[in-house]
Amino acid sequence: MAETAIRVSGLRKSFGPLEVLKGVDLEVPAGRVTALLGANGAGKTTLVSILTTVLPFDAGTAQVAGFDVAREPAKVRQAITVTGQSVTVDTVLTGQENLAMIARLRHVPKPKQIAAELAEQFGLAEAANKPAGTYSGGMKRRLDIAMSLIGQPRVVFLDEPTTGLDPAGRRDVWAFIESLAAAGTTILLTTQYMEEAARLAHTIALLHGGVISAIGDEAAILRAAGDAPDLESAFLALTEEARS
Numbered sequence: 001m002a003e004t005a006i007r008v009s010g011l012r013k014s015f016g017p018l019e020v021l022k023g024v025d026l027e028v029p030a031g032r033v034t035a036l037l038g039a040n041g042a043g044k045t046t047l048v049s050i051l052t053t054v055l056p057f058d059a060g061t062a063q064v065a066g067f068d069v070a071r072e073p074a075k076v077r078q079a080i081t082v083t084g085q086s087v088t089v090d091t092v093l094t095g096q097e098n099l100a101m102i103a104r105l106r107h108v109p110k111p112k113q114i115a116a117e118l119a120e121q122f123g124l125a126e127a128a129n130k131p132a133g134t135y136s137g138g139m140k141r142r143l144d145i146a147m148s149l150i151g152q153p154r155v156v157f158l159d160e161p162t163t164g165l166d167p168a169g170r171r172d173v174w175a176f177i178e179s180l181a182a183a184g185t186t187i188l189l190t191t192q193y194m195e196e197a198a199r200l201a202h203t204i205a206l207l208h209g210g211v212i213s214a215i216g217d218e219a220a221i222l223r224a225a226g227d228a229p230d231l232e233s234a235f236l237a238l239t240e241e242a243r244s
């Protein structure tokens with residue numbers, strides 16, 4: 001059986017009277033891509049923030065890379081990286097400087113060399129010596145993802161990595177996620193796009209109504225939606241009451 005990289009059981013989280021997570025159960029296998037799919041406001045970022053030790057939770061248990069999120073947050077943080085919805089790139093620094101800075105923070109040997117290699121790999125070699133503030137949205141996102149790969153994290157969290165990108169930028173980011181996945185990194189990505197989940201993920205977990213309401217490969221999600229004809233209608237059917 002495959003190793004489990006993330007194990008979540010009965011996880012609950014409220015913000016005041018608003019119950020966002022109502023008992024989330026989720027197992028994410030190591031070395032695979034799992035997509036956490038959910039409508040805007042479903043609680044995807046809340047779950048990612050809990051798993052990355054940024055946000056406390058009310059009940060349940062969560063382990064990441066074999067460490068307990070509540071009791072061993074420092075060990076969890078060493079094993080993971082996270083790329084959030086708001087890009088974390090420093091716009092004054094150049095692309096190369098952003099990458100090298102992260103490499104130094106993560107105590108990676110030869111930070112400058114790693115920075116140059118990643119810039120090349122992410123199609124940023126030409127722009128590497130320009131301030132990141134001059135980059136397009138797609139370039140910034142690529143730089144952000146490149147930064148998240150430094151130090152070979154065991155688990156990479158990508159929170160809506162393509163939201164706000166144009167189609168070309170989205171395809172670029174998809175290609176990078178695919179190559180990362182091919183190298184065997186465990187990836188949990190969140191998305192509002194069914195198509196993106198189906199294309200990138202081995203497993204799709206639908207977060208709806210505060211729980212994982214459906215999980216499996218694309219065929220399993222179509223079945224869960226009562227044999228929906230396509231992914232778009234499956235997503236609409238499975239998230240219906242949220243919008244009514």
Ligand SMILES: Nc1ncnc2c1ncn2[C@@H]1O[C@H](COP(=O)(O)OP(=O)(O)O)[C@@H](O)[C@H]1O
Binds near residue numbers: 038043
């Ligand atoms: N810090 C917070 N305080 C109060 N409410 C919050 C906070 N963070 C998120 N929420 C609410 O929790 C719900 C889930 O938010 P979020 O996890 O960001 O959803 P998603 O990432 O799926 O769009 C939303 O209704 C949001 O307004």
Ligand SMILES: [Mg+2]
Binds near residue numbers: 045046
């Ligand atoms: Mg979010």
